[in-house]
Amino acid sequence: MTQLTELDYKTRLPDTPVKLCLSLFTGALTPHSLWQSAPFRRKFLLRALIMPVSTFKVLNMITQHPAYPELLQAQPRLPCRLHRPYLSNQLTRRECTDAIIFHYKKITALLDxxxxxxxxxxxxxxxxxxxxxxxxxxxxxxxxxxxxxxxxxxxxxxxxxxxxxxxxxxxxxxxxxxxxxxxxxxxxxxxxxxxxxxxxxxxxxxxxxxxxxxxxxxxxxxxxxxxxxxxxxxxxxxxxxxxxxxxxxxxxxxxxxxxxxxxxxxxxxxxxxxxxxxxxxxxxxxxxxxxxxxxxxxxxxxxxxxxxxxxxxxxxxxxxxx
Incomplete structure (x- = not known):
């Protein structure tokens, strides 16, 4: 298993949502000790297959982000954020997906x-x-x-x-x-x-x-x-x-x-x-x-x-x- 802090993200981090999903599932990439658990990784893949569109959108946002490695290490559950209730139990999955993507787009634009x-x-x-x-x-x-x-x-x-x-x-x-x-x-x-x-x-x-x-x-x-x-x-x-x-x-x-x-x-x-x-x-x-x-x-x-x-x-x- 490769720890995120040892990676050169420009050449070694998965550069597509599918590759990131597979790297997390196999344990090739473990941004946090949570991902060292095989049951955790299996649940991630199963839920990603159940809700592929929202998972793909979040993983795509992560892989395209200029602070990709830092973001993934600081928020290691971000790839599976939408697999659990998030922000409010009154929001739809689509609303939660849009909220996460907009948040990081906005914060990235506002902060150097x-x-x-x-x-x-x-x-x-x-x-x-x-x-x-x-x-x-x-x-x-x-x-x-x-x-x-x-x-x-x-x-x-x-x-x-x-x-x-x-x-x-x-x-x-x-x-x-x-x-x-x-x-x-x-x-x-x-x-x-x-x-x-x-x-x-x-x-x-x-x-x-x-x-x-x-x-x-x-x-x-x-x-x-x-x-x-x-x-x-x-x-x-x-x-x-x-x-x-x-x-x-x-x-x-x-x-x-x-x-x-x-x-x-x-x-x-x-x-x-x-x-x-x-x-x-x-x-x-x-x-x-x-x-x-x-x-x-x-x-x-x-x-x-x-x-x-x-x-x-x-x-x-x-x-x-x-």
Missing amino acids: ETAFIKHLSGEGIRLCSFSGKDGGDYYINFISTRKLDREGEASLILKRADGQMLAEITFTLCEKEQQAVIITGGLQGPNNPDSQQIVQAATKNLYGIFPKKLVFEALLVIARLFNVSRILAVSNKAHVYSSLRYKNRQKHMHADYDSFWEMVGGVPTDRAMFSLPLATTRKGFEEIASKKRAEYRRRYELLDKLTAQIETGFRLKVAMSF
Whole structure:
């Protein structure tokens, strides 16, 4: 078996969808330890034969991508992404296929090669960093990670300086009616035994902003930079882990999606989705009790800093055509 990192993709990686399919099935190419399992590879081939058109389209996108080896290594389940529920249990296979292809086409056009590969790395792109009330540092990274690949292709992850994850929101860029749309398939907080205490401490240090609210605010900035016309989000009912296939994984859903989307101004739509606002409304200081104005001022300053850093960071990293 040949490990992907040992390959010169220009001469040795399979250059067609059929060749890639066969290389993965035979074990000649193992971008991750998952592909070292013969049962996994047999299931892949069987499902590829059952759904050949969608599988071919995704494999073709992979083999034609300028960052083919990095993409396959960062997202080793991408060749079989459509063989399982993905993004929302309300979407058709064709919609999921189109979403994956559009996402990578759009992201590749927006980011230069270095930035695209960076967002595939274990660290991702550092979008912003800031200090909380107690002086502790926080940061938000833009990353494509396989551990969240059922819920989307890219994530915004808020962490403390010590690496403790506080919130992550996962999405895929799609196209609807010739307009770019974000579909948010995942929203999670920490999964620690003391997660409630961790979130409460972070909220206090972030001047009363919930960690999930902060990554949502970051998503709104990304949506503006990517010229997104609409943001959709899965409800509890539409989440992939609500699929019959993942019944035993529903314990991994620690978030009440419906309540959060309603809190940020989301409106229920058809197909068990929410339509989210493209911007949030801030209270005027005259509406805020005098004893709370200082806290709100610092909160707004933090949000303004987050926005400015993300805009500056992506302007430095996006391709010249953006």
